[in-house]
Amino acid sequence: MKQSFLFLLFNCSLVFHCFAQANKGDLEKKELNSAILLQDRSLTLPSPFDGQKALLKLFPGKYYDLSDKNYEDKVINWECSTCEVKTYADANEDGDVSFPYKAGVATRLLNVMSYSDSSGTQYKMLAINHSEYDPEGARVGRFTGGLLGLAKFVLTDSVWTLKFFQPAVAAYGAFSSCPKPVLLLIGQGQYAFMIRTVNGGAGGPYDSWFYLVAGSGGAYRQVMAAANVERTGVDAATGMSSWSATYKVSTGGKKFFRDIIVTIKGNYNTTEMEELPEEIRPLIKNKKKGNFTVTRLYTYKGSQGYVLQAPAAATIE
Structure with missing residues (x-):
């Protein structure tokens, strides 16, 4: 894409x-x-x-x-x-x-x-x-x-x-x-660098992706890509859907390449069904507007890098 x-x-x-x-x-x-x-x-x-x-x-x-x-x-x-x-x-x-x-x-x-x-x-x-x-x-x-x-x-x-x-x-x-990379501690003494990119046409809306660069196999390489985690630049008066995201590293027992959790929160309007995060589409029934939360878990799989674990947790209000 x-x-x-x-x-x-x-x-x-x-x-x-x-x-x-x-x-x-x-x-x-x-x-x-x-x-x-x-x-x-x-x-x-x-x-x-x-x-x-x-x-x-x-x-x-x-x-x-x-x-x-x-x-x-x-x-x-x-x-x-x-x-x-x-x-x-x-x-x-x-x-x-x-x-x-x-x-x-x-x-x-x-x-x-x-x-x-x-x-x-x-x-x-x-x-x-x-x-x-x-x-x-x-x-x-x-x-x-x-x-x-x-x-x-x-x-x-x-x-x-x-x-x-x-x-x-x-x-x-x-x-x-x-964009300027941001330090992220992903393991014991192991630092990686998160890059947040923003895309979209003139006047918005703008979509964001998270990319993680880490040392692997003797070199730095991209190990994670989280797609469409944010939608900003939306005029609230238009009723368009918008959402934002945060990320954190799991405090689980892994020594290196710990799991990464991306939490997406925002509001939805069913007039833009194809633009919404795919995790919430099956949950939307009769309510045309509302709020939602999606939690995505990314786990490191060696040469594959961080892989999104399905199904993601999703709720709507």
Whole structure:
């Protein structure tokens, strides 16, 4: 199912900066060596940790700060003619991503996530967004996600050392912009990253999906996709159905890859029967409007990742 992600306000900001940069001349890019994509790279940084400086060490291309008082946009432009091109999935299902991009790469810092293990060792995880190089600094493509990369640093004797580096995982979001991942503890000292995407046409409604990225088999990969967990951007006056969702990790006895519970709550209108969560459709009889709750349980099944367990619990009021 194709997901057409739309971030209107964000995209308007990108368009503004595109025209603003056009007046200053095209942005340049720098040729980098293929060693930048090696996962066993060595890199150390002093404390305190600076995510933007770390990103520049990982990708020492042409750096530009396109920010203004209302918008932050720092980009590193680069290309690599000797790099091996690999294919990565795009959650939009509108075609895979070939990385590094033939036209060049624009790399940006999404966020820095901080956490500690049971021994108190501190870590910093850089979430990185790659998009196709644009000479005006724009990010375009309503059906094109931002390619997520990850870099993990560990603190030892006041020095941050690169422990794990995966330049690319998969693409999420729209207009070449991946949403910021959120840390999620899914096992004993085991952290994963939840990505919430939002899709829909201009004016709404907007649908949300949850994607979970975790370490598995020596690499980070998508291990869960929870479809249509939210429907927002609905005008209450129209009587349209809407719902929101939360997620949590089960406190059961599993040491790693614990079960994940997604709870969906909202209101329904039978005039939109085909749009409603499939779990509540058989429960709706004579009542045209009401509230509902759906609880979905996802269990880890090895190479299959997290699998939705049927039947999901559903109630209507």
